[in-house]
Amino acid sequence: MVEEVVTVDMPVSEKIVIRKNRIMSAKLSDDAKRLSIVTGIHGDELDGQYICYELNRRIKEHVELLNGIVDIYPAVNPLGIESCTRGMPMFDLDMNRVFPGMENGATAEYLASKIVNDIIGSDMCVDLHSSNIFIKEVPQVRVFDQFKDKLMPYAELMNADFIWEYRINTVLEATLANSLNHLGVPTLVIEMGVGNKVERRYGDQIIEGIFNLMIELGMWKADKTTVRKPMISSEGSITVIHARVTGLFMAAFDDGILKKVEMGEHIGDIVEPLTGRLLHRVEAPCSGTVFTFREYPVVYEGAILCRIFGGGVHE
Amino acid sequence: MNKKELYTLKGFHREDFTITGYSFGSGDKAACIVGAIRGNEYQQMYICSQLIRILGELEERGQITSNNEILVVPCLNHYSVNVQKRFWAMDNSDINRRFPGIHGGDTTQNIAAELFDSIKGYSYGIQFTSFYMPGDFIPHVRMMETGHQSPSLANLFGLPYVVIRKPKPLDTTTLNYNWQMNGTCAFSIYSNCSDYIDDVSARQAVASVLRFLTRMGIIKYYNHSGYIAHVLDEDELMAVKTDTAGLYRGLKKPSDPVFRGDIIGEVIDPYEGEVINQIISPTEGIIFFAHTAPTVMENNVVYRIIRRLHE
Numbered sequence: 001m002v003e004e005v006v007t008v009d010m011p012v013s014e015k016i017v018i019r020k021n022r023i024m025s026a027k028l029s030d031d032a033k034r035l036s037i038v039t040g041i042h043g044d045e046l047d048g049q050y051i052c053y054e055l056n057r058r059i060k061e062h063v064e065l066l067n068g069i070v071d072i073y074p075a076v077n078p079l080g081i082e083s084c085t086r087g088m089p090m091f092d093l094d095m096n097r098v099f100p101g102m103e104n105g106a107t108a109e110y111l112a113s114k115i116v117n118d119i120i121g122s123d124m125c126v127d128l129h130s131s132n133i134f135i136k137e138v139p140q141v142r143v144f145d146q147f148k149d150k151l152m153p154y155a156e157l158m159n160a161d162f163i164w165e166y167r168i169n170t171v172l173e174a175t176l177a178n179s180l181n182h183l184g185v186p187t188l189v190i191e192m193g194v195g196n197k198v199e200r201r202y203g204d205q206i207i208e209g210i211f212n213l214m215i216e217l218g219m220w221k222a223d224k225t226t227v228r229k230p231m232i233s234s235e236g237s238i239t240v241i242h243a244r245v246t247g248l249f250m251a252a253f254d255d256g257i258l259k260k261v262e263m264g265e266h267i268g269d270i271v272e273p274l275t276g277r278l279l280h281r282v283e284a285p286c287s288g289t290v291f292t293f294r295e296y297p298v299v300y301e302g303a304i305l306c307r308i309f310g311g312g313v314h315e
Numbered sequence: 316m317n318k319k320e321l322y323t324l325k326g327f328h329r330e331d332f333t334i335t336g337y338s339f340g341s342g343d344k345a346a347c348i349v350g351a352i353r354g355n356e357y358q359q360m361y362i363c364s365q366l367i368r369i370l371g372e373l374e375e376r377g378q379i380t381s382n383n384e385i386l387v388v389p390c391l392n393h394y395s396v397n398v399q400k401r402f403w404a405m406d407n408s409d410i411n412r413r414f415p416g417i418h419g420g421d422t423t424q425n426i427a428a429e430l431f432d433s434i435k436g437y438s439y440g441i442q443f444t445s446f447y448m449p450g451d452f453i454p455h456v457r458m459m460e461t462g463h464q465s466p467s468l469a470n471l472f473g474l475p476y477v478v479i480r481k482p483k484p485l486d487t488t489t490l491n492y493n494w495q496m497n498g499t500c501a502f503s504i505y506s507n508c509s510d511y512i513d514d515v516s517a518r519q520a521v522a523s524v525l526r527f528l529t530r531m532g533i534i535k536y537y538n539h540s541g542y543i544a545h546v547l548d549e550d551e552l553m554a555v556k557t558d559t560a561g562l563y564r565g566l567k568k569p570s571d572p573v574f575r576g577d578i579i580g581e582v583i584d585p586y587e588g589e590v591i592n593q594i595i596s597p598t599e600g601i602i603f604f605a606h607t608a609p610t611v612m613e614n615n616v617v618y619r620i621i622r623r624l625h626e
Contacts, residue, residue, distance in 0.1 A: 174485060
């Protein structure tokens with residue numbers, strides 16, 4: 001059943017409407033669980049759109065297997081999605097920095113507070129993100145270290161390739177996931193792919209993880225599936241390669257994601273179109289597995305080109 | 316006056332990105348003044364340009380007191396100004412949410428870190444800044460409540476109001492916050508606008524900085540004493556919101572007095588022209604912030620009022 005979580009009138013003949021679709025089993029037991037799937041906080045992150053579609057479709061196809069409630073929130077920032085804008089287009093404001101919001105606050109804070117209040121009561125929440133348009137990410141779960149004891153067992157169910165334990169900084173305290181974790185709703189953050197695109201294989205991978213999570217929570221009557229064993233950041237080191245110079249980054253391979261590289265291996269070149277000069281040959285400073293790779297080829301000095309798991313130097 | 320490059324980033328097909336600073340006097344790092352960090356902060360850049368002009372004249376006349384250096388950085392982000400974007404033109408990141416920066420981090424983290432090296436260590440830091448909502452303010456000095464704030468010093472600008480803000484998580488990466496945490500006594504000055512130049516308000520802002528520098532013994536200048544500021548907590552400002560969306564006609568400006576029950580704004584049906592909602596003042600007081608955009612959404616903050624204050 002599609003429900004309106006919050007609406008706000010816009011100036012001319014339109015409302016901001018944030019909707020959810022609630023799918024529930026025919027009978028709800030007393031201990032029935034509720035899972036919330038949230039995406040679209042950033043308007044340029046679209047993998048969650050496909051995941052919501054496919055999750056809806058597959059649950060409805062076999063709704064007899066469902067035991068509990070699944071709430072799907074496909075667009076927390078609908079205006080961003082439909083204007084190719086990461087933040088809220090009217091304010092150029094990152095919506096994932098205003099949670100838990102305020103009922104009495106300005107528009108973004110008001111929307112945030114309504115969303116949080118609607119999700120509260122869920123037994124679990126999955127917050128789906130893509131990367132931005134500049135770098136591509138392997139499907140991964142990001143876990144704030146403060147909540148790792150509670151979240152890691154769930155994170156390992158998600159069929160992700162990587163779990164990144166994050167030390168939270170103050171700015172990230174105002175994210176949806178952190179707010180929900182503090183308010184008692186265990187929330188996993190999933191990152192994958194690249195901005196403004198849907199990478200279907202990544203979406204399918206995470207959908208398997210969501211079903212696996214539902215099986216573990218007793219919400220989906222099916223046999224446990226085998227999921228990927230993720231690399232976990234606490235078990236190795238992360239090395240970040242930044243562009244040393246401004247120029248055009250030409251990768252040495254078509255898809256760097258999950259590529260195993262050796263120390264000194266050629267990653268790509270930064271070149272200058274005007275003169276035809278090679279400005280910098282980029283080589284792996286360590287051996288390991290690439291889990292982040294540059295997508296947008298124009299780079300200023302400092303731009304992230306690559307992250308490698310397994311190297312010897314911490315970020 | 317010493318014009319110097321504080322930071323340079325090589326451009327791709329654009330000219331190099333260079334942050335330029337102007338220093339006056341020499342000796343101890345007395346005061347650093349920063350203008351536009353966002354690409355639409357024209358008023359902030361204009362105010363700094365006027366300060367640079369006047370401080371140059373004062374320096375020529377020997378009116379910078381000895382052993383004091385003043386640094387003015389009129390614009391940290393001309394790449395965005397020139398393409399009319401508010402944030403960093405490539406990735407839309409806000410440099411004023413990247414402090415204290417990370418050396419060797421991504422581009423804007425690195426810009427913030429490199430620049431912070433040049434502008435930290437001053438006794439006083441003054442930033443001209445803007446608000447994310449479209450609107451005009453009463454000119455005021457704003458300080459974060461970090462435990463290092465000093466409202467009595469903020470009073471020395473002689474502007475009519477000093478506002479103390481409890482920092483939210485988002486504020487912890489601003490220049491103001493990081494200046495304070497680094498030992499600089501930091502002030503943000505809001506003149507009445509950002510996107511356009513208001514000469515009257517700019518003159519008031521320039522005068523306030525010169526007054527402050529004079530009172531701190533950094534320059535020798537003879538100017539008006541200004542106001543004894545009214546100090547208030549940001550939380551004391553009463554938000555007035557719309558019930559309805561539409562075209563908007565504001566009827567009051569910053570500094571205007573209002574009384575409970577006054578009609579202070581109107582929302583108009585965008586197709587049929589009827590007034591569909593009147594904004595009624597819920598209190599008496601002084602308008603502190605007024606929404607200026609031609610449209611409003613439902614639940615839009617259109618005014619903030621200093622309650623029960625009289626002229």
